[in-house]
Amino acid sequence: MARRHLLSGALAAFSAVAMIAVASTPAVAATTVSVRTTDGLPVGGTAIVWGNWEPGDSREVLGACDKHADGLRAYAEAQYLRNGQWQYYATEDADGANQTCRHLSLPNIPEGTTIHIKACLKDGPNGAQRYCGTGTAKA
Secondary structure: OHHHHHHHHHHHHHHHHHHHHHHHOOOOOOOOEEEEOOOOOOOOEEEEEEEOOOOOOOOEEEEEEEOOOOOOEEEEEEEEEEOOEEEEEEEEEOOOOOOOEEEEEOOOOOOOOEEEEEEEEEOOOOOOOEEEEEEEEEO
């Protein structure tokens, strides 16, 4: 009889711990993804989507980061599908690789939405997109 109570107690304790672990795990975790341009090394620029910009903040932020002082600017683009319509956002960083990024706050994107990211280099604000790399992130 003592063995049965011991086993029941152990199972109850295990179940309680398992329920706490499941309850504290988020259903969908936002991701932070960096995409590089394809110009080789050194990398000319990156596009970054930060999921959950700050702790407790559910915003996504798009960043364009100029990584190389080559006279070109970094271009970052994010697109996602919402209610059957493509949403499009872009920003550029043309500061000559001073180790900072240009940030653009995105509107509240539903959790689990796929965000398509593109990183390119451009020669001036009206230049053609070149050396583009692509990737995806989850809101």
